[in-house]
Amino acid sequence: MESSRSRKRTRQELDSTGDPPPEREVVARGGASPPWRDDDRDGHYVFDLGENLTRRYKILSKMGEGTFGRVLECWDRETREYVAIKVVRSIRKYRDAAMIEIDVLNRLAENERYRSLCVQIQRWFDYRNHICIVFEKLGPSLYDFLKRNRYQPFPVELVREFGRQLLESVAYMHELRLIHTDLKPENILLVSSEYIKVPSSKA
Known part of the structure; x- marks a missing residue:
């Protein structure tokens, strides 16, 4: 995912x-x-x-x-x-x-x-x-992405997009009568292996 x-x-x-x-x-x-x-x-x-x-x-x-x-x-x-x-x-x-x-x-x-x-x-x-x-071959996990950005909060737009894709993929698995029993940041992979910096929320 x-x-x-x-x-x-x-x-x-x-x-x-x-x-x-x-x-x-x-x-x-x-x-x-x-x-x-x-x-x-x-x-x-x-x-x-x-x-x-x-x-x-x-x-x-x-x-x-x-x-x-x-x-x-x-x-x-x-x-x-x-x-x-x-x-x-x-x-x-x-x-x-x-x-x-x-x-x-x-x-x-x-x-x-x-x-x-x-x-x-x-x-x-x-x-x-x-x-x-x-x-x-995919990019880093969501956990690694967070760690690289020193655990800075994600922008709301990015959280919405992550959430949308996660819900769609889990719903698809449920249609197949499959249950993901280990859903966590370490098991969610980004496509790109390039380093992406999260925009700072500080003024």
């Missing part, structure tokens, strides 16, 4: 190999997958920046980590876009939960009208006993 959405744009500053611009490069490893290694003690996939997650995706950074797994920023060599991949822990209960999540995400994507309000799944795959869910 996100606010002020616009269609995602592919970056144009690409080299002839289809890899990200030089400043985003970390360690070149060609198109091969890294050698097999054990997961960490919590079942998380162990990786190095610059490695590949299958031959298609190049790992650029870790965007976040939660109970179910880690989210990695990757470069999609096929579509030539940046994506966010949720790599689920290799533990049975989390793998089972991930399959339910995939089903829910596919249901949310069925209605074109509401695709602009709910995060979009692109595909999923099973890699080395980890369910990997590929999402469009």
Whole structure:
């Protein structure tokens, strides 16, 4: 779910190999997958920046980590876009939960009208006993946005727009008989990753 959405744009500053611009490069490893290694003690996939997650995706950074797994920023060599991949822990209960999540995400994507309000799944795959869910890459969470602006109050117009989009997306989920059980600023994503400063309310 996100606010002020616009269609995602592919970056144009690409080299002839289809890899990200030089400043985003970390360690070149060609198109091969890294050698097999054990997961960490919590079942998380162990990786190095610059490695590949299958031959298609190049790992650029870790965007976040939660109970179910880690989210990695990757470069999609096929579509030539940046994506966010949720790599689920290799533990049975989390793998089972991930399959339910995939089903829910596919249901949310069925209605074109509401695709602009709910995060979009692109595909999923099973890699080395980890369910990997590929999402469009979005911007910071509403919480990060607040934090960057030192928790300044939002202008009323912005609050209204956030509220409108949230209510529309939740209403759509209810039409599908789905309930969002973890609605909080950390789970509301903005479309743009660019830093936006909230106008000061002080005179």
